[in-house]
Amino acid sequence: LAKTTQPISMDSYEGQEVNITCSHNNIATNDYITWYQQFPSQGPRFIIQGYKTKVTNEVASLFIPADRKSSTLSLPRVSLSDTAVYYCLVGPRERDAGNMLTFGGGTRLMVKP
Amino acid sequence: GAGVSQSPSNKVTEKGKDVELRCDPISGHTALYWYRQSLGQGLEFLIYFQGNSAPDKSGLPSDRFSAERTGGSVSTLTIQRTQQEDSAVYLCASRNWAKDHGYTFGSGTRLTVV
Numbered sequence: 037l038a039k040t041t042q043p044i045s046m047d048s049y050e051g052q053e054v055n056i057t058c059s060h061n062n063i064a065t066n067d068y069i070t071w072y073q074q075f076p077s078q079g080p081r082f083i084i085q086g087y088k089t090k091v092t093n094e095v096a097s098l099f100i101p102a103d104r105k106s107s108t109l110s111l112p113r114v115s116l117s118d119t120a121v122y123y124c125l126v127g128p129r130e131r132d133a134g135n136m137l138t139f140g141g142g143t144r145l146m147v148k149p
Numbered sequence: 150g151a152g153v154s155q156s157p158s159n160k161v162t163e164k165g166k167d168v169e170l171r172c173d174p175i176s177g178h179t180a181l182y183w184y185r186q187s188l189g190q191g192l193e194f195l196i197y198f199q200g201n202s203a204p205d206k207s208g209l210p211s212d213r214f215s216a217e218r219t220g221g222s223v224s225t226l227t228i229q230r231t232q233q234e235d236s237a238v239y240l241c242a243s244r245n246w247a248k249d250h251g252y253t254f255g256s257g258t259r260l261t262v263v
Contacts, residue, residue, distance in 0.1 A: 070251050079153070079240045079254025080192070123191070139184070139192035 040124045045144040054111040056143050058124030061105045069100060069107045072123045074142070080123060084109070111145075119147045151175075153255035155241050161261045162231055170226040170258045172241030180244040181224050182252065183216055187237045195239075198224060231262045 041059040048054045060069070068087050072080035084091055086098040086107070097110040111118055121142040154173040162168050174181050183195040194208035198218045209215070213231075218224040228235055238259050242252040 072251070077259075078256050079242065080252070081254070082251040085251060139194075141191045 040126055040140045042122075042124050042140060042143045044141065045146065047146045047148060048114055049148050050115055051113050054114050054118070054145060054147075056109045056111075056122055056124075056145070057106055058109070059106045060124070060126045063104050063126050064128070066128045067126050068128070069098065069104075070125045070127075071096070071098065071109045072125065072139075074121045074123065080139075083122075114145075114147045116147050116149065118145065120145060153241055153243050153253050155239075155255035155258050157258060158256065159259045159261075161263060164233060164262055165230055167227065167229045168231055168260065170228075170239050170241075170260070172224045172226070172243075172255060174222065174224070174241070174243030175245070175253055176222075178243035178245045178253070179221065181218055182242045182244070183224070183226050184240045184242065185237045186240060186257070192240065195226070228260075231260075233262045236260055236262045 039062060042056065046054065046056060068085055070085040071083045073083050074080040084093055084096050084098045086100050088100050088104060091098045099108045099110060107124065109122060121144050123139050123142040125139060153175055156171045160168055172181065179200045181198040184192040185195055186192050195214065196209055196216045197205040200221065204216070213229045216224060216226045224241065226239060238257040240254055240257040242254045244252050
């Protein structure tokens, strides 16, 4: 299983763009990169998933370089409500290819007014 | 239901007692997972159910922990002879492998062993 490394914490201000980078040097060919957001007293919530290049949805963008050894979650114009822990996960998407996805410690994002 | 439902939301128990935690996954999701999250920590995988296959129990920390899933739907995580180190939030997640939306987590059960 690919191990991930993220910054423990980040601070930002409302309206700024936040980029959180995750390192996954041992990513396998069939691994996807998925990001989750977790608020206190709630379970993690899916944000975005990608395999290579760039993925964008209504919440965030995910940038993945050609070597796929890292990925960057980009949150545009953050607000106070984006204060949460963000987890980067790497693992196969196929059902029978292994399912013990490992959540690391995540990145605690604090958005200040 | 629309989401993953877990009960109880909070449980306080005395050391040595047994507890049962329940997870009701999203209807039609064949994959169900249990994770544990200690205060301020990441998620620790416990067990995984996929359809009628034998569950992956490789994450269970001791033989005091067990889980079952009846009828491919509701799952119960049982902790016998609870210890203080079992105190954590126990999260359940389900997944539809036919879609690309990853896991859907419940809000968890906060277990406190006193």
